[in-house]
Amino acid sequence: MSDSTAIAHGTAEAHHEHPPYQRHHFETIAQQNDATNFAMWLFLLTEIMFFGGLFTAYLIYRNWYYPAFVQGSHQLQIGWGTANTAVLITSSFTMAMGVWSAEMRKKGALVLCLVLTFTLGLVFLGIKTIEYSEKIEKHHVPGFHYSVQSFVDPASDPEVYNEYHDKPLALDMARHTELYFFLYFAMTGMHALHMIIGIAILGFMIFRARAGAYTTGHVTFVENFGLYWHFVDIVWIFLFPLLYLINRHPLAH
Amino acid sequence: MSDTIVTLPDQSTARIPKMNYLTKENGLLSWLLTGDHKRIAILYLISISFFFFVGGSLAGLIRLELLTPQSDLMATDTYNKVFSMHGIIMVFFFLVPSVPATIGNFIIPMMIGAKDLALPKVNLLSWYLYVAAGILALYTMASGGVDTGWTFTTPLSTHYVNTHVLTTGMAVFIAGFSSIFTGLNFIVTIHKMRAPGMTWFRLPLFVWAHYAASILMVLGTPVLAIAIVLMALERTVGIGVFDPTKGGDPLLFQHLFWFYSHPAVYIMILPGMGVISEVISTFSRKRVFGYTAVAFSSVAIAVFGFFVWAHHMFIMGISNYAVLIFSLLTMLVAVPSAIKIFNWAFTLYKGSITFETPMLYAFGFMGLFTIGGMTGVFLGASGTDIHLTETYFIVAHFHFVMVGGMLMAFLSGIHFWWPKMTGRMYPEKISQLAAVVTFIGFNLTFFPQFILGTLGMPRRYASYPPEFQILNVFSTAGASVLGVGYLLPVLYLTWSLKYGEIAGNNPWQATGLEWQVQSPPLTENFPEIPIVDHEAYDYEWLERQKEKEVASVG
Numbered sequence: 001m002s003d004s005t006a007i008a009h010g011t012a013e014a015h016h017e018h019p020p021y022q023r024h025h026f027e028t029i030a031q032q033n034d035a036t037n038f039a040m041w042l043f044l045l046t047e048i049m050f051f052g053g054l055f056t057a058y059l060i061y062r063n064w065y066y067p068a069f070v071q072g073s074h075q076l077q078i079g080w081g082t083a084n085t086a087v088l089i090t091s092s093f094t095m096a097m098g099v100w101s102a103e104m105r106k107k108g109a110l111v112l113c114l115v116l117t118f119t120l121g122l123v124f125l126g127i128k129t130i131e132y133s134e135k136i137e138k139h140h141v142p143g144f145h146y147s148v149q150s151f152v153d154p155a156s157d158p159e160v161y162n163e164y165h166d167k168p169l170a171l172d173m174a175r176h177t178e179l180y181f182f183l184y185f186a187m188t189g190m191h192a193l194h195m196i197i198g199i200a201i202l203g204f205m206i207f208r209a210r211a212g213a214y215t216t217g218h219v220t221f222v223e224n225f226g227l228y229w230h231f232v233d234i235v236w237i238f239l240f241p242l243l244y245l246i247n248r249h250p251l252a253h
Numbered sequence: 254m255s256d257t258i259v260t261l262p263d264q265s266t267a268r269i270p271k272m273n274y275l276t277k278e279n280g281l282l283s284w285l286l287t288g289d290h291k292r293i294a295i296l297y298l299i300s301i302s303f304f305f306f307v308g309g310s311l312a313g314l315i316r317l318e319l320l321t322p323q324s325d326l327m328a329t330d331t332y333n334k335v336f337s338m339h340g341i342i343m344v345f346f347f348l349v350p351s352v353p354a355t356i357g358n359f360i361i362p363m364m365i366g367a368k369d370l371a372l373p374k375v376n377l378l379s380w381y382l383y384v385a386a387g388i389l390a391l392y393t394m395a396s397g398g399v400d401t402g403w404t405f406t407t408p409l410s411t412h413y414v415n416t417h418v419l420t421t422g423m424a425v426f427i428a429g430f431s432s433i434f435t436g437l438n439f440i441v442t443i444h445k446m447r448a449p450g451m452t453w454f455r456l457p458l459f460v461w462a463h464y465a466a467s468i469l470m471v472l473g474t475p476v477l478a479i480a481i482v483l484m485a486l487e488r489t490v491g492i493g494v495f496d497p498t499k500g501g502d503p504l505l506f507q508h509l510f511w512f513y514s515h516p517a518v519y520i521m522i523l524p525g526m527g528v529i530s531e532v533i534s535t536f537s538r539k540r541v542f543g544y545t546a547v548a549f550s551s552v553a554i555a556v557f558g559f560f561v562w563a564h565h566m567f568i569m570g571i572s573n574y575a576v577l578i579f580s581l582l583t584m585l586v587a588v589p590s591a592i593k594i595f596n597w598a599f600t601l602y603k604g605s606i607t608f609e610t611p612m613l614y615a616f617g618f619m620g621l622f623t624i625g626g627m628t629g630v631f632l633g634a635s636g637t638d639i640h641l642t643e644t645y646f647i648v649a650h651f652h653f654v655m656v657g658g659m660l661m662a663f664l665s666g667i668h669f670w671w672p673k674m675t676g677r678m679y680p681e682k683i684s685q686l687a688a689v690v691t692f693i694g695f696n697l698t699f700f701p702q703f704i705l706g707t708l709g710m711p712r713r714y715a716s717y718p719p720e721f722q723i724l725n726v727f728s729t730a731g732a733s734v735l736g737v738g739y740l741l742p743v744l745y746l747t748w749s750l751k752y753g754e755i756a757g758n759n760p761w762q763a764t765g766l767e768w769q770v771q772s773p774p775l776t777e778n779f780p781e782i783p784i785v786d787h788e789a790y791d792y793e794w795l796e797r798q799k800e801k802e803v804a805s806v807g
Contacts, residue, residue, distance in 0.1 A: 025369035027782065035371040035445040042437045046475045053479030053509050057494060065500055143490035176500040182492040186483075 040224040065176040072180030073247040081244040091120035102219040142182040148174040267755035273773040288373030294359035304346040311339035316732040324715035332715035333400035340403030352524035363767035366448025371441040379434035386427035407495040407506040411487040436470025450785035462527025465551035469516040477513035511562035519558040525662030535763040536612040537604025540790035550589035583633030613688035614665030621657025646706025677753030691738030697731025
């Protein structure tokens with residue numbers, strides 16, 4: 001009896017030899033990867049609910065104050081928005097390539113991809129800064145000396161007027177553009193905050209990747225960060241049409 | 254028939270196992286940096302008990318003030334702050350984490366045959382967030398408090414009051430993330446960490462209840478977070494989103510807030526229902542009647558729970574059609590709750606019932622929750638709601654559910670798993686007395702409030718017409734009895750840590766996997782991962798196990 005148990009015990013011991021990155025409470029590395037991946041998806045679900053509140057507010061107020069939202073939307077620069085969309089989609093591509101490089105254990109390619117993603121993230125924030133500063137100049141930041149000048153007298157804002165020929169809004173409707181701009185800042189600001197967090201984590205990852213951390217077969221961290229980065233990208237894919245494009249060609253008056 | 258099923262080992266020879274999760278490492282740091290779900294559960298237990306007594310003292314102040322019709326103990330605005338902080342602390346710092354973060358944290362990995370929760374660091378992070386939020390809430394209280402009520406109602410919170418709305422909001426925001434992380438961890442653990450053979454329909458109902466509650470935590474809490482962020486921005490910057498003068502709508506805040514805060518009620522009660530399922534089965538020696546129905550009723554509560562929030566807003570000017578629909582949906586939630594109560598009743602039917610302390614608390618739960626739930630149907634019907642809302646009827650209703658239901662379930666669970674957590678028993682007679690005192694004190698406190706509410710006494714005022722005094726005196730007297738009922742367990746449970754009898758592995762002869770290992774458990778819970786080949790609550794399986802044990806020793 002003792003022999004057979006000893007053998008069984010021996011194989012059990014051998015079975016418990018596992019790579020250093022396997023946490024003690026997981027039976028197999030596959031279980032660990034599965035669990036952390038699943039946790040990331042759940043976390044992204046909570047993020048969707050978090051942004052959901054803002055999207056609800058946008059939906060309701062857009063319905064109520066349609067003319068104000070149309071003219072508010074006309075104030076956004078579609079050129080910059082499109083450029084940013086391109087930048088972000090490219091960064092998602094480089095991130096996906098990064099995950100692939102980690103899986104293929106190509107350290108140089110991984111570091112390159114992460115640096116590219118990092119840079120593109122910064123470019124996105126740079127463009128966002130240009131757009132925000134323009135809003136500040138025009139007093140379109142809600143709460144801080146907000147001005148309805150561009151909406152009660154559109155001709156005073158020739159750049160936008162020449163493109164859209166908006167009719168002046170009555171003062172009470174014009175004041176509702178403040179809500180539009182609040183939602184603009186809240187949604188893009190919350191998105192930018194997620195970008196900043198992502199860029200900070202990317203910086204940390206570049207540092208670790210250069211030391212060879214993710215190219216030894218354990219890629220869960222890179223993979224999960226990739227999910228986060230794509231999520232942030234997808235939020236923008238919803239924000240861009242909702243804020244910029246939706247009133248490019250408004251319904252006939 | 255014996256009147257008890259408790260089997261303790263021979264006290265003259267029994268010892269607490271030398272190696273267990275408490276003795277594995279020593280020193281404060283080994284606790285503060287632990288990844289062990291059992292230690293984190295103990296940390297949580299200590300912190301939520303502290304907040305329970307802070308919130309309880311505030312409740313004591315409220316009842317003292319209401320002893321007399323005039324506002325004499327404190328100024329009226331102090332009274333507003335006291336009831337607001339009572340609500341905030343009890344809801345966000347006691348009820349929401351109560352059973353999940355303590356008992357759930359401790360027991361769920363053991364019930365499903367895992368060594369730990371899937372994400373131990375996230376689990377510890379959730380405790381730190383809770384503590385940070387708690388300290389912020391206490392700081393707020395010390396520096397002047399907040400008087401918006403626990404609901405942060407706009408435009409009161411954004412435009413009118415001059416108290417610490419922002420810091421309190423921040424505390425609730427942070428506490429919310431602590432609860433998200435707990436829920437997320439549970440869902441991942443229940444999906445991915447079950448032992449071989451532990452199928453979904455072999456899971457104890459405690460696990461099903463926590464799974465349902467976790468879904469609510471993960472989906473609901475982020476919406477509370479965004480509602481609080483918007484409220485804070487409205488208050489500081491004046492963004493207009495809840496400000497009618499700028500085109501915003503204060504009702505939007507109500508929608509966002511109650512989208513979380515109604516499901517939050519189920520976050521609070523579902524884990525309690527899980528406790529009751531375990532306790533009722535163990536002390537009537539029967540498999541829970543209609544296991545599948547009880548399991549799915551938890552999920553049904555979670556799903557319906559998301560579609561009833563506007564019943565908090567019947568008098569706030571939502572459309573009549575919305576009132577109609579939400580009224581109907583509210584009645585529907587009563588169905589899965591009733592399924593649970595009926596199934597527990599059928600579990601008792603022809604069972605070998607014994608009356609240990611956890612069972613007494615569970616009986617308390619069944620009675621009080623039924624009253625609380627049925628008065629909820631009164632309030633769900635819009636006609637009666639218009640008469641009863643904002644009166645003491647509401648206060649009585651949710652205290653029957655939250656205190657009579659959830660707190661009873663929490664105490665039941667603590668008494669049930671205490672021997673597993675500490676390895677020691679508490680004194681039986683005095684704990685039974687505490688359960689009875691709590692039940693009597695509770696009814697004396699809150700039943701008069703139903704009558705007061707029907708008579709029209711409004712909630713949230715420091716003074717009231719003199720004709721209501723007699724019932725308020727009853728209520729305050731009851732609160733004192735209730736206070737004794739809550740202090741007693743603290744005393745004898747602390748006493749039992751050193752002087753209690755050695756409990757052994759399975760003092761209640763219960764079937765859960767957690768009872769088949771030593772008490773207190775090892776850090777890794779199981780010497781080897783169990784292979785599950787039996788259904789939950791299989792008492793015949795347990796008998797066979799015992800025979801085997803005797804045979805092998807012999």
